[in-house]
Amino acid sequence: xxxxxxxxxxxxxxxxxxxxxxxxxxxxxxxxxxxxxxxxxxxxxxxxxxxxxxxxxxxxxxxxxxxxxxxxxxxxxxxxxxxxxxxxxxxxxxxxxxxxxxxxxxxxxxxxxxxxxxxxxxxxxxxxxxxxxxxxxxxxxxxxxxxxxxxxxxxxxxxxxxxxxxxxxxxxxxxxxxxxxxxxxxxxxxxxxxxxxxxxxxxxxxxxxxxxxxxxxxxxxxxxxxxxxxxxxxxxxxxxxxxxxxxxxxxxxxxxxxxxxxxxxxxxxxxxxxxxxxxxxxxxxxxxxxxxxxxxxxxxxxxxxxxxxxxxxxxxxxxxxxxxxxxxxxxxxxxxxxxxxxxxxxxxxxxxxxxxxxxxxxxxxxxxxxxxxxxx
Numbered sequence: 001x002x003x004x005x006x007x008x009x010x011x012x013x014x015x016x017x018x019x020x021x022x023x024x025x026x027x028x029x030x031x032x033x034x035x036x037x038x039x040x041x042x043x044x045x046x047x048x049x050x051x052x053x054x055x056x057x058x059x060x061x062x063x064x065x066x067x068x069x070x071x072x073x074x075x076x077x078x079x080x081x082x083x084x085x086x087x088x089x090x091x092x093x094x095x096x097x098x099x100x101x102x103x104x105x106x107x108x109x110x111x112x113x114x115x116x117x118x119x120x121x122x123x124x125x126x127x128x129x130x131x132x133x134x135x136x137x138x139x140x141x142x143x144x145x146x147x148x149x150x151x152x153x154x155x156x157x158x159x160x161x162x163x164x165x166x167x168x169x170x171x172x173x174x175x176x177x178x179x180x181x182x183x184x185x186x187x188x189x190x191x192x193x194x195x196x197x198x199x200x201x202x203x204x205x206x207x208x209x210x211x212x213x214x215x216x217x218x219x220x221x222x223x224x225x226x227x228x229x230x231x232x233x234x235x236x237x238x239x240x241x242x243x244x245x246x247x248x249x250x251x252x253x254x255x256x257x258x259x260x261x262x263x264x265x266x267x268x269x270x271x272x273x274x275x276x277x278x279x280x281x282x283x284x285x286x287x288x289x290x291x292x293x294x295x296x297x298x299x300x301x302x303x304x305x306x307x308x309x310x311x312x313x314x315x316x317x318x319x320x321x322x323x324x325x326x327x328x329x330x331x332x333x334x335x336x337x338x339x340x341x342x343x344x345x346x347x348x349x350x351x352x353x354x355x356x357x358x359x360x361x362x363x364x365x366x367x368x369x370x371x372x373x374x375x376x
Contacts, residue, residue: 001374002035004100008063008110010040010056012049016222017199017302018107018131024200025104028367030054037098039091041110057094059087063110067256075154078109078138082161087112095122102127102374105169109134113165120167125374128166130174132299133182135162141226142297144319144334150186159186168192171373175199175300176321195373198359200366201305215247215347218287218312220280220303223255228293228317228334230257233266235293235339239347240267242340247347249291250283284310289346289353292316295334300325304356313353315342326356 007022009015014023026036036054041061048058066074081087091112095103103119103126113135119126134140136150136159149155168191174180175198183189217236221227229251236249247268251261254274262271275283284290290307292298297320304325307314316322318331332342346353361369 001101002037002098003029004037004039004095004098004103005029005106006039006103006108006111006115007106008041008061008108010038013040013042013064020302021129021131021199022106024202024363025367025370026054028200028363031364032367032371037100039094039111039115055098059090059111061110074138078158081109081112082114082165084112088114088118091115092118092122095119095124100124104129104370105166107131107134107140108166109138109140113162116166116169117164120169126167126169127171127173127370127374128169130172130179130183130299133179133297135159135166135183135188136186142320143226144295144297144317150182159188163188171195173197173370176324178297178321178324179299193373195369197366197369198361199300199302199305200363201302201309201360202362215245215289215350216287217247217249217343217346218252218283218290219249219293220252220284220290220306221292223251223253223258223261225257226294226296227255228295229255229261231295231334231336231339232291232293233261233264233269235336235343236269237266238336238340239343243344243347245347250287252280252283281310284312287312288350290314291343292322293334293339294319294322296320298322305358305360308356308358309360311355313346313355315346325358330356 005022005026007018009019010022029036038054038056040058041063042058043064044060044062062077103124105116105128108115116126132140133142137155138158171193172189173195177196180194219232223229249269250272252272252275290312292301292303292314294317300321304314314326315330315332316326317334332338
């Protein structure tokens, strides 16, 4: 088979978990003897990366710089995207030229949701993988305390446009029941087969003992407001004041807030910036607990799967699909007092903490599950 994989961000502009999932899925598909074609975006003025084996179409997009635009400019950009007929013509040209047996779309902001309806009009089998709520809200984010935004008039208009553009894929693949339910109750995928599959993770037989005499808390992710990093630092300062402990907090990742958070000089905090896999795995092994303090409703955070693989306990905000991965004792309301209390609890119980009890699957198993539906 020839499979076309589509995600708005891929190497060298990868940022988060969706890109990791697409990359591992591609590896499994190629290892299974199939051909892969990629479609993603690049900054408007960026040079197209050199060929790397598989055919890869990089479409220029302002998506990469949206965080620098005003709210009004971003809103207009999203709206215009639904009527970008030139982009639709380019996508049609690619699909006609490559003629894939299966199109698997992921995050489509910056590429065009109309790719779904286009594939269906060309009788190309189409699967869609959900990673967040970008079909429901242009930011792809649902922030704690602002759930009502999804029912606003602009959001409902946006949802009508994304529903019409994406059409009805043959299958929608999603790692959390929560995320699927959020779409179903808003009229998405009424004629689509729904498949809940855990996100894939690379194989590892290594067993790590994290029951140390000291506490090393770890944050891994983008250094952005919606990820709860400012909340974490405030709760951390409160935690230190309450416990007088020598515990350490390591924050891995980069983002808009990184320079300003460094200037706060919060005690016993180390910022590492973004790390490559080998260095990140080393820090995972040294940690005693991962903290996921998101202010947004996460789908199924990749970092929790990575921690599970290395037997690392996790405490996290009790929002979205995260609640399906952790037991209640390891969850906290995303407010300062609750997070501070959970840090105190995790520090005190560190010798008793256990890693999440998630059934992990590798990329080969993930692809096998998808292929089963693709060949029906």
